[in-house]
Amino acid sequence: MSNQIQFRESIKKLRQQKLEDFIQDHISNEKQILESSFVQKYNEIKDSSWPIIQTYNDFYNLPKALITECREHHNFCPDIWFKDIEADAYWHSKTRLETEISSYDSYELDWILQHKEIFQNQNVIDFACHTGHMSFFCLEQGAKKVLGVDVRQSHVDAAKGVQEILKISNEVLEFKVADLHDYSNTARLCQDKDTVLLFGIMYHVHDHVNILNAVLQPSVKHVIIEVGNATSIVDLPEPLIHWKLETTEKHDAGSDSFGKKVIPIGYGNLSWYKYIMAYFDFDLIDHANGIFYNHHSRKKEFEEIRSTYIFKRR
Numbered sequence: 001m002s003n004q005i006q007f008r009e010s011i012k013k014l015r016q017q018k019l020e021d022f023i024q025d026h027i028s029n030e031k032q033i034l035e036s037s038f039v040q041k042y043n044e045i046k047d048s049s050w051p052i053i054q055t056y057n058d059f060y061n062l063p064k065a066l067i068t069e070c071r072e073h074h075n076f077c078p079d080i081w082f083k084d085i086e087a088d089a090y091w092h093s094k095t096r097l098e099t100e101i102s103s104y105d106s107y108e109l110d111w112i113l114q115h116k117e118i119f120q121n122q123n124v125i126d127f128a129c130h131t132g133h134m135s136f137f138c139l140e141q142g143a144k145k146v147l148g149v150d151v152r153q154s155h156v157d158a159a160k161g162v163q164e165i166l167k168i169s170n171e172v173l174e175f176k177v178a179d180l181h182d183y184s185n186t187a188r189l190c191q192d193k194d195t196v197l198l199f200g201i202m203y204h205v206h207d208h209v210n211i212l213n214a215v216l217q218p219s220v221k222h223v224i225i226e227v228g229n230a231t232s233i234v235d236l237p238e239p240l241i242h243w244k245l246e247t248t249e250k251h252d253a254g255s256d257s258f259g260k261k262v263i264p265i266g267y268g269n270l271s272w273y274k275y276i277m278a279y280f281d282f283d284l285i286d287h288a289n290g291i292f293y294n295h296h297s298r299k300k301e302f303e304e305i306r307s308t309y310i311f312k313r314r
Ligand SMILES: C[S@@+](CC[C@H](N)C(=O)[O-])C[C@H]1O[C@@H](n2cnc3c(N)ncnc32)[C@H](O)[C@@H]1O
Pocket: 127, 128, 129, 130, 131, 134, 149, 150, 151, 152, 155, 178, 179, 180, 181, 198, 199, 200, 201, 204, 226, 251, 252, 253, 254, 255, 295
């Protein structure tokens, strides 16, 4: 096996193993927190004559009549609590952690891998990297070096945390805070990059052309743009941008770089991207409108049709 393949295989294995450890630790912490809220709830229900409890087990040592009263009149006992709340918390923490630590395993990117040259031995920048899932994905797919950048410090910290757990050297992977709207910095970051990833960001901005102008430095050969929910305009022949306003308070929204909490954001359709990218001497080489899991929640009910475009320099 080549070094590169060995390296990728070991990241994959480690990721899986660390994910399981992480989940176990997190869930046992969560269980303790839930046990104390169970006790708190018991205190709300309890009459002054009832015994004090500290744990689920103490509850089962209460007189039978009290247990029956709790169960029948208050619909309250550890197993009901577990079913309603703990199971829910278990599910949430598991999916959240899986999302944080894993790359796009569930995100159907197989078709991107038909274009292996985009990653293999390439210097990649992953803008709006969130907790780094695409950055890890690129590394697994053979990138020489990856830089993940996001405007939110908390996302960069989470990505660095995962990197630390996976023991991936800074020589091949780095995460930094940066704002795409800072065009001179964006241009500087792209100066030595072969491949640019713009996943989940171009529908959180108002200044698409300026951003592309900064990003498309002479070294850049490929750009992958994931443009989010395909709206009714996606396949219309005329180039269109669908505008709306969004609040910047959500963790995955656009940034309030200009001090505004509500910002205009534009969703460009395929035709629009083809026009503007042609202006910059890039051609579309592949695109997909697919039903992907929402990778932030991995919930089926949030399945979205998302469009992703691959452009190559002429
Ligand atoms: C919808 S999430 C997409 C995350 C990831 N790329 C993905 O596709 O799953 C949008 C991300 O863009 C980041 N972001 C928003 N505005 C940004 C900006 N001006 N510069 C850099 N990152 C930005 C957010 O912090 C968030 O992590």
